[in-house]
Amino acid sequence: MRTSLNDIQQIDDYLLQYASKTDRALFESRLILQPALQENLLWQQKTYDIIKQHSRRRLKAEIETVHQHLFTEPEHISFRRKILEIFSKK
Amino acid sequence: MTYTMELEEVTVERRTLFRQLYQQAFPLVAKYVHTMGGSFEEAKDVFQDALVIYYEKLAAGGITLKYSERSYIFGIAKHCWAKKNKGNNRYTSLPDSLQGIAMEESAGSSSAEKLLELLNTSGQKCMELLRAFYYDKLPMQKIASMFGFSGERSATVQKYKCLEKVRDIVKNKSLTYEDFLE
Numbered sequence: 485m486r487t488s489l490n491d492i493q494q495i496d497d498y499l500l501q502y503a504s505k506t507d508r509a510l511f512e513s514r515l516i517l518q519p520a521l522q523e524n525l526l527w528q529q530k531t532y533d534i535i536k537q538h539s540r541r542r543l544k545a546e547i548e549t550v551h552q553h554l555f556t557e558p559e560h561i562s563f564r565r566k567i568l569e570i571f572s573k574k
Numbered sequence: 575m576t577y578t579m580e581l582e583e584v585t586v587e588r589r590t591l592f593r594q595l596y597q598q599a600f601p602l603v604a605k606y607v608h609t610m611g612g613s614f615e616e617a618k619d620v621f622q623d624a625l626v627i628y629y630e631k632l633a634a635g636g637i638t639l640k641y642s643e644r645s646y647i648f649g650i651a652k653h654c655w656a657k658k659n660k661g662n663n664r665y666t667s668l669p670d671s672l673q674g675i676a677m678e679e680s681a682g683s684s685s686a687e688k689l690l691e692l693l694n695t696s697g698q699k700c701m702e703l704l705r706a707f708y709y710d711k712l713p714m715q716k717i718a719s720m721f722g723f724s725g726e727r728s729a730t731v732q733k734y735k736c737l738e739k740v741r742d743i744v745k746n747k748s749l750t751y752e753d754f755l756e
Contacts, residue, residue, distance in 0.1 A: 489734045497738070524741070530748070531741045532708065538690055538701050538710035540626060546585070550592040550753050563597060571602045571614045 491521060495528045575699050575732060576722035584712075593623060599647040604647070607655060620658060624651035633711045648685050697743060700736035706735060708735055 496513050497534040515522050554560045600621055607617035627650050631637045639646060694702050699721075706717050718729035 488738060489731070492734045492738050492741075496734070527741050528737070531737065531744050532739070534686075534689065534693065534744055535701070535704045535708050537686070537703040538693060542705060543626055543629060543709075544622060545706070546588060547592050547625055550596060551590055551618065551622070553598055554593065556607045566601055567604050567614070568610050569618075571603070573608070 491524060494526070495521075495525050499525070499532070501531060577699075578720055578722050580716075581702075581720040584706075584710075590638065592625060594629070595643065596621075596645060599644045599651075602644065603651040606652065609696050610659075612655070616655075616658075620651050620654040622648075624652045627654075630709075633709065635711075685748075687697055689744065692747065693740065693743060696737075700739055703729075703733060703736050704740065712722065 494503075494507075494511055499506060503511060515525065555564055591634075600617075603621045603624070604617045607613075607620060628637075628647050637646070641649075655704050663694070703717065703721055706712050706720060707714070712720070714726045714729055717733075718724070718726050720728065721732075723729040723732065
């Protein structure tokens with residue numbers, strides 16, 4: 485793999501706690517010596533946040549599809565009635 | 575990287591899971607929210623949030639069910655409802671077993687929105703691959719066949735390439751959309 489990909493892999497292992505104790509210590513000393521690596525680490529952390537946000541949205545969209553299905557398809561009419569009845573009570 | 579039947583199957587399986595959970599647990603949550611004075615829309619919101627939390631727990635392998643799936647989701651939903659209505663005096667605290675599940679709200683800033691939109695269009699396949707690995711936490715072998723790679727090794731290399739690509743986009747765009755750094 486390219487050097488940049490190796491760095492990505494090392495940051496990945498470090499941030500996700502896959503690295504062994506020795507590797508962690510080694511990596512931490514590299515971080516001190518290489519500000520560029522440190523910067524990349526911060527961006528990578530941000531990237532994980534973005535992946536999480538993206539994934540949650542996709543998942544929510546999938547859940548919403550299920551909801552729409554349950555609340556429109558004829559085969560689920562009894563389920564739908566059951567729920568709507570709950571909210572029709574005062 | 576291609577989309578395969580197997581990828582489609584994973585989505586279908588997930589949909590089946592959510593449909594079953596809806597059928598088992600939504601009536602209970604709806605009754606609860608209604609009793610607490612909430613609307614259908616509110617019940618839907620807390621229930622869907624609860625499903626997301628449940629799914630994340632499931633993916634992380636962090637669930638040891640002491641009760642049924644239904645009561646577990648009901649517990650999370652009650653917590654979501656309480657959180658939503660904090661200050662309304664309707665707060666119930668979360669049992670110890672459920673600590674740490676609270677969803678941190680996404681920043682929702684307009685720059686994060688723009689970035690997510692951009693990634694959805696220009697990096698969609700990469701985002702799906704990264705989702706399968708980091709969010710769904712699927713095994714690499716499964717991911718390899720889902721996205722049409724010859725093996726784990728090439729899927730792993732592609733994962734890092736995607737991570738690099740997305741990281742570069744995040745970096746470049748964050749410098750343009752300045753409030754993202756907040």
